[in-house]
Amino acid sequence: MPLHAICLDLAGVLYQGPRLLPGAQDALQRLRATGLPLRFVTNTSQRNRTQILNDLASLNLAVDETELFTAPQAAHDYLTCRGLTPYCLFHPNLKEEFADLEGKQADAVLIGDAGRKFTYEHLDQAFRLLHDGAPLIAIGENRYYQLDDGLHLDAGPFVRALEYAANCRAIITGKPSSAFFEQVLADLGTRPEHTLMVGDDVHGDVEGALNSGMQACLVQTGKYREGDEQAITGDFYLEADITAVARTVTHLLG
Numbered sequence: 001m002p003l004h005a006i007c008l009d010l011a012g013v014l015y016q017g018p019r020l021l022p023g024a025q026d027a028l029q030r031l032r033a034t035g036l037p038l039r040f041v042t043n044t045s046q047r048n049r050t051q052i053l054n055d056l057a058s059l060n061l062a063v064d065e066t067e068l069f070t071a072p073q074a075a076h077d078y079l080t081c082r083g084l085t086p087y088c089l090f091h092p093n094l095k096e097e098f099a100d101l102e103g104k105q106a107d108a109v110l111i112g113d114a115g116r117k118f119t120y121e122h123l124d125q126a127f128r129l130l131h132d133g134a135p136l137i138a139i140g141e142n143r144y145y146q147l148d149d150g151l152h153l154d155a156g157p158f159v160r161a162l163e164y165a166a167n168c169r170a171i172i173t174g175k176p177s178s179a180f181f182e183q184v185l186a187d188l189g190t191r192p193e194h195t196l197m198v199g200d201d202v203h204g205d206v207e208g209a210l211n212s213g214m215q216a217c218l219v220q221t222g223k224y225r226e227g228d229e230q231a232i233t234g235d236f237y238l239e240a241d242i243t244a245v246a247r248t249v250t251h252l253l254g
Contacts, residue, residue, distance in 0.1 A: 001215060003252055004194040006031060007184060010042045010052070012200030012222015013242055017148045020059050021221055023243035028061060030246040034253055039184050041197075043071040043140035043174040043204060045112030045155065046091040069184050071139045071174025072097055075110060078137060078173050086110035086137065087129055089122050111162070111170075112139035113155045123158065130166035140174040142204050146223040175201075176208020185214075198245055202228040210234040217245055 008014065008031075014024045031038060040063055044052060049070055056063045072094055079086055085103035088095070090112030098110070109126045130136055142154040159170050174180050185192055192213035199205020200222030209216040210232070217237035218229055229238050239245045 002194050003036065003196055003215070003249065005037045005039070005188045005190040005196070006249065007039045007041050007181075007195060007197045007209075007214075008242075009197075009199035009201070009205050010040055010056075011044060012146055012224070013198060013219055014061060015055075015059055016146065016222060020061075021241065023241065025060060027242040027246040031249060034249060036249075036253075037188055037190075039067055039069055039188060041069045041175065041180075041184055043142055045072055045139045045174075046093060046115065048093050048097050049073060051093060069180075069187070071180065072112065074173040074180050074183060075112075075137055075139050076101070078171070079108065079110065084108040084135070084137075087126060087134075089114050089117060089126055090139065091115055091117070106134065108135050108137055109162070110137045110139070111155055111159055113145075114158075118158055123162065126162055127165050130162060130168055136162060136166070136168055136170040138170040138172050138174075140204065141170065141172050141176075142201060144223065146200075151223065175199075175204040176211065178208075178212045181209065181212040181214065185212075196249070198242070200224045202231050206236050207232045207234070210236060217248075219245060 015021055053065060079101055085106050086101055086108045087106035088098055088110050091114055106129060109129050138159045141156040141159050143156045144151045145154045163170055185195060196215040196217060197205055197209035198217045200219050202218055206216040206218045217239055219239050219241055221241050
């Protein structure tokens with residue numbers, strides 16, 4: 001299948017916490033040297049857009065602002081288009097990105113990775129709004145994420161708890177939502193079957209991409225655990241790391 005563009009997850013693919021993963025800079029340079037357009041797509045909701053770009057710059061990863069697609073921005077666009085005022089249950093770092101949507105009377109619930117803000121009081125307030133008919137907007141539904149000290153709960157389990165309690169279904173604005181991938185594909189101007197998604201999350205990155213008709217590659221870094229590749233069906237690449245991805249892409253392009 002021809003390859004016309006590449007989408008890369010960030011955490012777990014290019015870096016882990018504050019450190020670059022081995023070979024990430026060289027691999028990114030090799031991918032850029034192919035001439036294929038790149039997009040960097042992330043569900044990260046503990047860092048705002050400016051912080052992510054600064055983090056990338058501090059790691060000497062050259063990423064243009066126009067190449068970055070974040071799930072929080074997709075959530076903001078969704079709420080704005082529908083004139084919704086959200087009750088926000090997310091990390092304090094995202095507050096400035098949603099300041100323009102604040103209001104006295106919330107008519108939607110927005111949930112991201114709130115960390116220590118996932119308290120009974122906050123979840124109960126969200127539940128009451130949902131029970132009264134407010135829509136549930138989730139920045140992502142990742143089950144967990146990787147830090148230097150191991151795996152940690154992400155927002156997904158709390159999204160499922162609210163869905164169960166309020167008998168509703170969340171609208172997912174980030175990966176693995178097809179709507180999110182469609183937004184990136186529209187920006188690239190490429191067809192899904194000609195676009196490769198590279199990530200360390202077998203469900204959010206790989207399964208989501210496959211369900212959107214894209215090519216996909218699972219890297220064995222970040223949150224990857226042995227046997228993850230057996231958790232889903234479909235054909236996709238399995239590579240040791242981003243260096244192996246760059247090598248495979250170069251080979252495919254001849």
